[in-house]
Amino acid sequence: MEVGWRRTKAIDTTKPKGYAIADFLEKLEGLMGREFGSADLLAKTGEMVAERAREEAELLREGGEVEERTVTELFRVLRLMEMDLAMVRAAVQPETLAERLEQARARCRQAILVANSF
Numbered sequence: 650m651e652v653g654w655r656r657t658k659a660i661d662t663t664k665p666k667g668y669a670i671a672d673f674l675e676k677l678e679g680l681m682g683r684e685f686g687s688a689d690l691l692a693k694t695g696e697m698v699a700e701r702a703r704e705e706a707e708l709l710r711e712g713g714e715v716e717e718r719t720v721t722e723l724f725r726v727l728r729l730m731e732m733d734l735a736m737v738r739a740a741v742q743p744e745t746l747a748e749r750l751e752q753a754r755a756r757c758r759q760a761i762l763v764a765n766s767f
Contacts, residue, residue, distance in 0.1 A: 666714050667767030670702045670723070674764060678757040681750060688746060692738040695753070699727045702760070715767045723763045730756035 665671070677698045681691065703724060710720045733753035740746035 665765050665767055666709055667706075667723075667764035670705045670764035670767075671761045673698050673702055673705075674757055674761045678754055678761065681754045681757065688737050688740060692734040695734040696731060699731050702727055702764070706764075709767065719763065719767060723760060726756060726760040726763055730760060 677695060680694065706715070706720045706723050709715045710717065730753055733749060733756050737746060737749045737753055740749050
């Protein structure tokens with residue numbers, strides 16, 4: 650007698666090609682969601698994460714694993730995210746800081762979606 654049930658369809662457990670990039674960006678987005686030192690420190694961290702994501706995307710593009718178009722889109726979104734983080738660094742009023750931080754988080758989520766589409 651057999652107890653339980655048997656899966657009839659296999660579950661695909663492979664990760665997308667842009668998983669490493671998405672992982673970096675998810676960690677950054679998590680940092681943006683909580684208190685993280687100063688705005689200057691957060692902006693510097695965002696710049697480092699964006700640079701690392703660019704390096705990973707370059708490796709994937711050179712390997713021929715992803716299209717030029719999607720890598721270009723990722724670079725565009727990362728650049729916009731860096732600009733938003735520079736505005737976070739320059740923010741003085743708490744309300745302005747909150748608005749700009751939310752905009753940077755939205756760009757980060759957009760970059761995660763692009764990286765997962767690789």
